[in-house]
Amino acid sequence: MAEAPYPGRGPSRLVPVLLVVASFVTVSVVAFQLATIPPPPTFTMAIDSQPPGVSFSIDGVKHTTPFNGSLVARSHTIIMPSHAVIDGVTYNFQRWSDGPADRSRGFVLQGNRSFSASFVRTVATLPVASDSYAATFSLSTNGGKKFLADSLGHPIVVYINGQGQVAVTVNHGDPMKDAWNPPFVSPRGFSRPAAVLLTDDEMHVVGEFQSSVRDLVVHLSRDPQGHVTGATFDPAIPVEDRGGYASAVRAHDGSIWAVWNRWDGPVGAFTASRLVAGHWTPGNGWTKQVIAIDTGNTERFYPIIIERPDNFKLYVFANRGEGSPDRRFAFVSAPFSNGNWTWGGADLSYETIASRGITDSVDAAWDPIRNRVVVVNDHTGTPSYFAFTLDANDVKTHFDTPDFAIVNNDWGSILVDSASGDYYLLFMETYGAAVGRACYTRWHGGLWSDFVVLDENPSDAAFRPSSVPSSHKDVVFARGSVTGSVEIRYARIP
Known part of the structure; x- marks a missing residue:
C-alpha cells in the first residue's frame, strides 16, 4: 500500500489502492463439423x-x-x-x-x-370321348391304368361309357391336333377298368362286373400300317366273386399281376377287408392269394400295384375308404428271386396321415433316372400332398408338398418326366363336389413349385397320366358331373 497526497484537503493521509492483477486465460472453442452422409445410390x-x-x-x-x-x-x-x-x-x-x-x-x-x-x-385341352360314365366308375381309380401306348407310340385310352361298356379309343396321329377314333365297345355291366396291354394285339382289362372281378380279354386288329381297325371282346373270365377297385400291371416276364379289395361277411356287416393279389400267366390263367387282412377296420382298400424294373420287386400301396376310422395307409411287397415272387407281411400303418376315399386314392410311378418309385397321396384336411420315394433297398424318403393357396384338392396323380427327371403332381382344385379346375405342381431341383392351372373349367375330375414313360407329359381327365355322363379331355403339359 502507498501514501499519496489528497489534493485540496488537509494533511495527507493514506489511501488504500488495490492492485488487481488479471490473469488472462485464452479459451479455444473447437467446432466439430458433422460430415454430411450422402443418400444411398x-x-x-x-x-x-x-x-x-x-x-x-x-x-x-x-x-x-x-x-x-x-x-x-x-x-x-x-x-x-x-x-x-x-x-x-x-x-x-x-x-x-x-x-x-x-x-x-x-x-x-x-x-x-x-x-x-x-x-x-393355359394349354388347350382336346376332346377324346364324350360318352364316358361318371369319373368314380370310369377314370377314377389310380391303380387302374387307362392311358396306354402301343409299341408304335399310338396312345390308347380305356374307359367305361354311360352304358357300362368298356370302351377303347386310339389316336393314330398327333393327339394335340388329330381326332381320336370312335371307340370299340364291350358288352354292358363293367366299371373301374385296369387295362394291361400285353402285346400290340392283346389287351387284358381287369375290372368290376356286378360286384365281382373279371378279366376281359380284348383282341385288337390292325392294318399294314399298324393302325387299330377293330376290337373283339372275349367272354369275361371270373377272377373274384366279391371284389373290386382293381389295379393291374404287366410284369417283366409277360405275366400280369393284379390286386383288389375283397370284403368278408354280409353286406352292411362286413367282418374284414382283404387285399387279394392275382397272378395271370399264359396257359395257366389266374391264381390268387390274400396279401393283407384287416379285421379292425373293414373299410375297403384302394390299392395300386407297381413293379420295379431294376429288381422286379412288386409294391402294393393302399389307402382306405371314406368311412375309415383312421388315416392309415397299407404297404406290402414281393421280392423276385429265382423266377418267383414271394409276398411278405403287410404293414397296415405304413403311413398314418393318409387320405380316405376314392377321390384321394394313392398313386405311384417309376423314376427311370434315379431308379426309385415315387408315391403321392393327399394330406387329408390340408391343401397339400405327402410324397415319398423308395429306393432299391426300400428306404423311404419324404418330400411333401407345401400347402397350396386353394380351397381343397382331390384326384392326385403323379407323372414322371423321363427326360428331365422332374415330377408333376396332378390334381383338381375342388369346391366340395369333387370337381374343379385342373392343376399341377412341378418338383424340380429339390423343390415343389406353386400350383399351375392346366384347365380353368370348374367341373374337371380324375386325372390319368400316360402309363408309358415319356417326355411328352400327356394326360387325360374327365370333365363334367362326378355322378353323370362326362367328357374325356386330352392335354399335354408344356
Missing part, C-alpha cells in the same frame, strides 16, 4: 413379362409389367403370381428369362438391372 430397375400386364410385387408393393423405376441399392424381393388372367385368358408363370423357375426371387441391387418373366397360356 439408386439404380434403374426394369421388369417386364410375356405377356405384359401382369400384376406383381417388389418388396410387397404392387406394380404391373412393364415396370421401369429407380430402386435403392440394397436387397430386394420380386414376387410374380402363379397365374394371371389377362383379357379373360389364364396365363401360368413358367420361369424367369435367366432360368430360375421359382416365381419369387431375391437379389442385391448394385447397378442397373432388368428381369423378364415368362408366362404360358
Whole structure:
C-alpha cells in the first residue's frame, strides 16, 4: 500500500489502492463439423413379362409389367403370381428369362438391372370321348391304368361309357391336333377298368362286373400300317366273386399281376377287408392269394400295384375308404428271386396321415433316372400332398408338398418326366363336389413349385397320366358331373 497526497484537503493521509492483477486465460472453442452422409445410390430397375400386364410385387408393393423405376441399392424381393388372367385368358408363370423357375426371387441391387418373366397360356385341352360314365366308375381309380401306348407310340385310352361298356379309343396321329377314333365297345355291366396291354394285339382289362372281378380279354386288329381297325371282346373270365377297385400291371416276364379289395361277411356287416393279389400267366390263367387282412377296420382298400424294373420287386400301396376310422395307409411287397415272387407281411400303418376315399386314392410311378418309385397321396384336411420315394433297398424318403393357396384338392396323380427327371403332381382344385379346375405342381431341383392351372373349367375330375414313360407329359381327365355322363379331355403339359 502507498501514501499519496489528497489534493485540496488537509494533511495527507493514506489511501488504500488495490492492485488487481488479471490473469488472462485464452479459451479455444473447437467446432466439430458433422460430415454430411450422402443418400444411398439408386439404380434403374426394369421388369417386364410375356405377356405384359401382369400384376406383381417388389418388396410387397404392387406394380404391373412393364415396370421401369429407380430402386435403392440394397436387397430386394420380386414376387410374380402363379397365374394371371389377362383379357379373360389364364396365363401360368413358367420361369424367369435367366432360368430360375421359382416365381419369387431375391437379389442385391448394385447397378442397373432388368428381369423378364415368362408366362404360358393355359394349354388347350382336346376332346377324346364324350360318352364316358361318371369319373368314380370310369377314370377314377389310380391303380387302374387307362392311358396306354402301343409299341408304335399310338396312345390308347380305356374307359367305361354311360352304358357300362368298356370302351377303347386310339389316336393314330398327333393327339394335340388329330381326332381320336370312335371307340370299340364291350358288352354292358363293367366299371373301374385296369387295362394291361400285353402285346400290340392283346389287351387284358381287369375290372368290376356286378360286384365281382373279371378279366376281359380284348383282341385288337390292325392294318399294314399298324393302325387299330377293330376290337373283339372275349367272354369275361371270373377272377373274384366279391371284389373290386382293381389295379393291374404287366410284369417283366409277360405275366400280369393284379390286386383288389375283397370284403368278408354280409353286406352292411362286413367282418374284414382283404387285399387279394392275382397272378395271370399264359396257359395257366389266374391264381390268387390274400396279401393283407384287416379285421379292425373293414373299410375297403384302394390299392395300386407297381413293379420295379431294376429288381422286379412288386409294391402294393393302399389307402382306405371314406368311412375309415383312421388315416392309415397299407404297404406290402414281393421280392423276385429265382423266377418267383414271394409276398411278405403287410404293414397296415405304413403311413398314418393318409387320405380316405376314392377321390384321394394313392398313386405311384417309376423314376427311370434315379431308379426309385415315387408315391403321392393327399394330406387329408390340408391343401397339400405327402410324397415319398423308395429306393432299391426300400428306404423311404419324404418330400411333401407345401400347402397350396386353394380351397381343397382331390384326384392326385403323379407323372414322371423321363427326360428331365422332374415330377408333376396332378390334381383338381375342388369346391366340395369333387370337381374343379385342373392343376399341377412341378418338383424340380429339390423343390415343389406353386400350383399351375392346366384347365380353368370348374367341373374337371380324375386325372390319368400316360402309363408309358415319356417326355411328352400327356394326360387325360374327365370333365363334367362326378355322378353323370362326362367328357374325356386330352392335354399335354408344356
